Amino acid sequence: MYKPKSLKGKFCALTIAGVILFSPKFVQADLGDTVLHLGIEHEDVKVLQEHLIDLGYLELEELSTYFCEETHNALVKFQEAQGLEGDGSFGPETYKALVNVVSKYEPLVYTRPLKEGMSGEDVRLLQERLKVLGFLVIEECTDYYGSMTKKAVADFQREYGLKVDGMAGPETIKTINLALKNIIDSPLLQSSRGGSLASSLGKNIAETARKYAGSRYRYGANGPDAFDCSGFVQFIYGQFGIELPRSSSDQASVGTKVSKDELQVGDIVVFSNTYRSGPSHTG
Structure with a gap:
């Protein structure tokens, strides 16, 4: 059987942590030039x-x-995980989402040492990987190597036993790539919520959320200086590349429900019938 070498990406709301995991394989350039759908025969189907x-x-x-039909059903799940309409048709929007998912997790290519004050596309790519690994909390990645990037690199180096200088040299880049590969290839992960990565991601989500403890509440705000409840949940999950709907009621409409006994660190809990009927608060 042709089985996946990475685990099933779970995009879950309500009471389960969202997890999306990726294999670092570039989306072929010719994929996306034809709309693919149930029943069609095309070489691009194999790539998809x-x-x-x-x-x-x-x-x-x-x-x-x-x-x-299996491809159709799988594509529907992917589309829904990315916040798209799950129509099972592989068109421009779904292609764009696939490129966005896959390209962020390509291994870094070392071309020069990166340090504070430098700029470039390689800086942005570095930030994306640090964000995925949970070392950089930033709303949007940029091409500037500032103090936050330096601290994130230093924290990564410390965690992985490297020389701590806050500079992304060849050894640091190599170790970042290995860290990403270990996440993807670990046989312990499988598709269950109990996998080691699901647990690790949940802890990283919780740790990131704690960094914003004490932030101001403002209705309709979604960070980074002020939040309402669903805006906070959306913002924190967004730091890990997980897209959630904006409102509490919409967050309650996606994902998989689990019992209180099955709750894990990093899960989302939606409360109903608080100040109004139906889903009205998330945390």
Whole structure:
């Protein structure tokens, strides 16, 4: 059986931590030039299937040029995880989402040592990886290597036993790539909530949330200086590349419900019938 080498990406709200994991494989340039849908035969279908397998949404005996029902169902799950309409059709918007997911987790290519004060596309790529690994809390990645990036690199170096200088040299870049690969390839992960990465991600989400303890409350705000409840949840999950709807009621409409006994660190809890009927508060 052709099985995924990474775990199934769970995009869950309500009472389960959202987890999306990726295989660092670039989306082929020719994929996306044809709208793919149930029943079509096209070479691009095999490419799409391979990505869905790597992302953990699909299991097939072998790749095929035929867009089968299994591929359709897997694509629907991917679309819903990315906040898209789950119509099972691979068009421009879904292609854009796939590129966004996969390209962020390509291994870094070392071209020069990076340090505070430098700028460039390689700085932004470094920030994206540090953000995924939970060392950089930033709303939008930039191309400037500032004090926050330096601290994130230093924290990563300290965690992985490297020389702590806040500079991203060849050894640091190599170790970042290994850290990402270990996350993706670990046989312990599987697709369950009990996997080691799900637990690690949940802890990172909780730790990031604690850094904003004491922030001002303002209705309609979603950070980084003030929040309302659902805006805070959306902002924190966004730091890990997980897109959630904006309102409490919308956050309650996606994901998988679990019992209180199954709650884990990093899960989202939606409260109903507080100041109004129905889902009205998240945390």
